[in-house]
Amino acid sequence: MxxxxxxxxxxxxxxxxxxxxxxxxxxxxxxxxxxxxxxxxxxxxxxxxxxxxxxxxxxxxxxxxxxxxxxxxxxxxxLKDFPKHRLDFLKQLKSDSNYKLILLSNTNELHIDWIKKHIPIYEEFKSYFDTFYLSHEIHLRKPNHDIFEFVLNENKLNANECLFIDDNTDNINTAKSLDFKTWNINPATEDVSNLFKTKSNLF
Incomplete structure (x- = not known):
């Protein structure tokens, strides 16, 4: 589960x-x-x-x-736009569910500075996560195994009870090797807001 x-x-x-x-x-x-x-x-x-x-x-x-x-x-x-319907999805997910929500991103300081300046919903977005990990702050990056092990240990999680969503196949393959459930999202054809329709078999 x-x-x-x-x-x-x-x-x-x-x-x-x-x-x-x-x-x-x-x-x-x-x-x-x-x-x-x-x-x-x-x-x-x-x-x-x-x-x-x-x-x-x-x-x-x-x-x-x-x-x-x-x-x-x-x-x-x-860096491009942040569609608001994805923020709305996350807000609803936080409100309606008991899932622990974690962000795990390979992101550097210049990119985050740009996002803070140009994406006004960033702070609200960040507030919906229980834990928010940026690679430049934790000195680890995907697809290395140690970043996934860090998240599991820090949050006392079992990998087989976690769903990991990422567009990068290398990151997904590492997560799979550690027994995470995964969704290798295709940004050209799929949208995270359709999570429960696209991956209904996992829930």
Whole structure:
């Protein structure tokens, strides 16, 4: 029986343009692909292992034509809108059910700063969760096993009583390997607000 629902943030609640962002980054940086060093720095930043200043310094040193503000705009290009009906769904879920609600997101400081500034419902959204985990604050990231084990241990949960919802297949596969129930949501064709219709077999 499902007792806890663990939600991803991007492409579950807030819309992302992952492909468009990748194209925009390559075009803006005038490169054909991200170097291993860039990928590593981005991962460190997402885990809060380097500061925003260090993150920006790395990129302005490697791309001196670009200012800090331009780097920030490029980095935040991925973030789009937050449809209100998803907030309404979450509010109703919190009101009508006894499920423990957890957010588990790979999110960095610059993205959260943008969201706080441009998504006025963010604080209300956050208030409906029993626990709210952002990778840069807990220094762990998906799809690594340790972040899932951290959530289980911190909240004294059994994985087989948890439903994990994420659009990233690698994250879903790790959760499955630990015995979570899962929904690998397709943001192009599915919406989290239809949870109980789409995944009625789990409830």
């Amino acid at each position: 499902i007792k806890t629902i663990i939600f991803d943030f991007g492409n579950v609640f807030i819309n992302l343009d992952i492909e468009g962002s990748q194209e925009h980054i390559l075009k803006s940086f005038e490169i054909e692909s991200l170097s291993e060093e860039m990928i590593a720095f981005n991962s460190f930043y997402e885990q809060g292992l380097i500061s925003t200043d260090e993150f920006l310094e790395f990129h302005t040193e490697n791309f001196p034509k670009l200012s800090n503000d331009e780097i920030i705009d490029i980095w935040n290009f991925i």
